[in-house]
Amino acid sequence: xxxxxxxxMVPMTxxxxxxxxxxxxxxxxxxxxxxxxxxxxxxxxxxxxxTVALLGPNGAGKSTTLDLLLGLKHADSGSVRVFxxxxxxxxxxxxxxxxxQSGGLMDEVTVGELVRLACALHPKPYKAxxxxxxxxIAQIADRKVNKLSGGQAQRVRFALATAGDSDLIVLxxxxxxxxxxxxxxxxxxxxxxxxxxRTVLFAxxxxxxxxxxADRVLVLHRGRLLADGTAAEIKAKAGARRVSFDLEGPVxxxxxxxxxxxxxxxxxxxxxxxxxxxxxxxxSTDADATVHAVYGxxxxxxxxxxxxxGLEQAFVAITTAEEAKQS
Amino acid sequence: xxxxxxxxxxxxxRNRKFLFFSVIYPSVLFLLIAGQADSxxxxxxxxxxxxxxxxxxxxxxxxxxxxxxxxxxxxxxxRESGWVRQLRLxxxxxRGYVLAKTASAxxxxxxxxxxxxxxxxxxxxxxxxxxxxxxxxGAIWAGSLVFAALGVAIGYxxxxxxxxxxxxxxxxxxxxxxGLWMPSSTFxxxxxxxxxxxxxxxxxxxxxxxxxxxxxxxRDVTILAVFFVLFxxxxxxxxxxxTLKA
Numbered sequence: 220x221x222x223x224x225x226x227x228m229v230p231m232t233x234x235x236x237x238x239x240x241x242x243x244x245x246x247x248x249x250x251x252x253x254x255x256x257x258x259x260x261x262x263x264x265x266x267x268x269x270t271v272a273l274l275g276p277n278g279a280g281k282s283t284t285l286d287l288l289l290g291l292k293h294a295d296s297g298s299v300r301v302f303x304x305x306x307x308x309x310x311x312x313x314x315x316x317x318x319x320q321s322g323g324l325m326d327e328v329t330v331g332e333l334v335r336l337a338c339a340l341h342p343k344p345y346k347a348x349x350x351x352x353x354x355x356i357a358q359i360a361d362r363k364v365n366k367l368s369g370g371q372a373q374r375v376r377f378a379l380a381t382a383g384d385s386d387l388i389v390l391x392x393x394x395x396x397x398x399x400x401x402x403x404x405x406x407x408x409x410x411x412x413x414x415x416x417r418t419v420l421f422a423x424x425x426x427x428x429x430x431x432x433a434d435r436v437l438v439l440h441r442g443r444l445l446a447d448g449t450a451a452e453i454k455a456k457a458g459a460r461r462v463s464f465d466l467e468g469p470v471x472x473x474x475x476x477x478x479x480x481x482x483x484x485x486x487x488x489x490x491x492x493x494x495x496x497x498x499x500x501x502x503s504t505d506a507d508a509t510v511h512a513v514y515g516x517x518x519x520x521x522x523x524x525x526x527x528x529g530l531e532q533a534f535v536a537i538t539t540a541e542e543a544k545q546s
Numbered sequence: 547x548x549x550x551x552x553x554x555x556x557x558x559x560r561n562r563k564f565l566f567f568s569v570i571y572p573s574v575l576f577l578l579i580a581g582q583a584d585s586x587x588x589x590x591x592x593x594x595x596x597x598x599x600x601x602x603x604x605x606x607x608x609x610x611x612x613x614x615x616x617x618x619x620x621x622x623x624x625r626e627s628g629w630v631r632q633l634r635l636x637x638x639x640x641r642g643y644v645l646a647k648t649a650s651a652x653x654x655x656x657x658x659x660x661x662x663x664x665x666x667x668x669x670x671x672x673x674x675x676x677x678x679x680x681x682x683x684g685a686i687w688a689g690s691l692v693f694a695a696l697g698v699a700i701g702y703x704x705x706x707x708x709x710x711x712x713x714x715x716x717x718x719x720x721x722x723x724x725g726l727w728m729p730s731s732t733f734x735x736x737x738x739x740x741x742x743x744x745x746x747x748x749x750x751x752x753x754x755x756x757x758x759x760x761x762x763x764x765r766d767v768t769i770l771a772v773f774f775v776l777f778x779x780x781x782x783x784x785x786x787x788x789t790l791k792a
Binding site for chain 1: 548549550553556557560561624626627628629630631632634635636637638790
């Protein structure tokens with residue numbers, strides 16, 4: 220999605236649906252339930268055409284953030300604007316299509332009937348048959364909604380979210396209950412939506428999805444924004460790349476621990492014998508310098524691997540660091 | 547909103563169990579109760595024969611079933627499943643959901659009234675003036691709105707496993723004590739004193755007044771109006787509370 224990626228850098232491009240204002244603007248938004256601050260002074264902006272992943276551990280405030288954005292909940296303080304208006308007005312104007320994790324379906328009606336209803340309720344509707352086809356549920360259009368598998372129900376929810384020409388699509392854990400191939404098919408469909416210049420915001424537990432699909436990743440923790448950037452930037456922020464290698468014979472662990480740019484090191488036995496080789500695993504903020512220093516020790520590292528942290532590890536690193544800071 | 551009303555209606559008409567209990571069952575019950583009764587004996591204090599009297603009771607009972615039973619449980623369930631939340635992400639105005647439910651219930655309650663009338667006229671030779679048939683249909687149909695509001699209120703009040711027992715107790719309590727199943731003049735005096743104030747009693751009494759070629763008693767109409775305000779107000783309040791909670 221080169222067009223969409225460019226949108227991250229330059230808020231307005233010609234490939235993007237022109238909108239005068241930000242798609243979404245949270246300004247110092249807070250929301251509490253009793254003593255629990257679900258969202259704590261959150262400020263963020265979404266720009267036209269972006270595909271944004273919202274990440275966070277359970278209880279980070281993802282669902283509350285989406286509920287506030289969709290007008291299902293009201294902020295205790297701060298302001299939430301969607302296309303420059305209130306969330307409700309944006310929905311009534313047909314700007315927003317949304318798929319909720321907790322969004323139930325009307326049962327005892329068929330999939331086709333439900334999708335036709337969604338089209339009838341949208342100010343800029345698509346043809347119901349097209350919506351069914353795009354969501355990959357045309358062949359189950361006559362099936363009763365209460366007879367669907369989890370993955371099929373998710374596709375129906377997706378169809379409801381894309382029943383019309385909305386400019387922003389919000390998806391809360393959209394691929395829950397789907398198997399791997401269904402998930403891939405789903406994201407292929409979603410990409411088409413993004414390529415048409417729509418802004419897509421999705422919350423997910425599957426970090427590889429965020430890594431592969433999002434132009435921008437927001438990491439939420441205890442209702443606050445911990446990180447905001449591309450997946451690569453988030454990984455870089457988490458510090459580090461992984462370096463691993465095997466060493467033969469006795470190992471001078473003290474020397475290894477003194478290597479530059481280390482954030483963590485783990486030395487483990489690679490063979491059965493006690494005096495056998497060791498496997499060294501290092502996280503480093505400057506892998507090149509660290510590897511260079513390893514050779515400087517006069518050892519011969521074998522099976523050397525240098526790899527970036529996955530988004531998942533970066534995410535864990537960022538949130539644990541934050542936990543540590545707070546406790 | 548019309549699209550939702552249409553779909554709600556299609557769903558209601560497809561539900562055989564619901565149709566049986568709201569459309570067929572009142573007529574069956576009418577035949578069971580009035581079947582053996584001769585068409586001469588008058589019920590104390592009304593001047594109406596048992597079939598004539600029970601026809602209005604059962605038509606009211608059928609309408610009550612149609613508007614109360616379906617909606618309360620469905621609203622409670624759909625609140626829990628999140629369908630109500632999903633609908634809030636559409637252009638449908640907030641009250642649209644409740645209005646669609648009420649409208650579709652009203653469409654089902656009409657046949658449940660008419661079928662009892664047809665059975666009563668055909669099998670038990672109940673004869674009334676044309677204006678009385680029309681007025682009865684109109685009054686019972688309009689009066690069912692009171693209980694539609696009650697159904698919505700229960701749907702927003704109760705949740706999960708509680709909704710069915712609450713609906714059942716309300717439904718049977720109102721039907722029996724209100725004299726829909728047997729004339730309340732057969733009750734002991736203390737029970738009659740209570741029954742008189744129930745909306746179902748006023749509801750059936752309104753129809754029976756029409757059968758006696760009278761204008762419905764102001765007292766009955768007032769009781770119904772007061773209950774309507776109570777139920778509708780309660781439903782609106784509970785709805786708003788539920789919406790804020792999301």
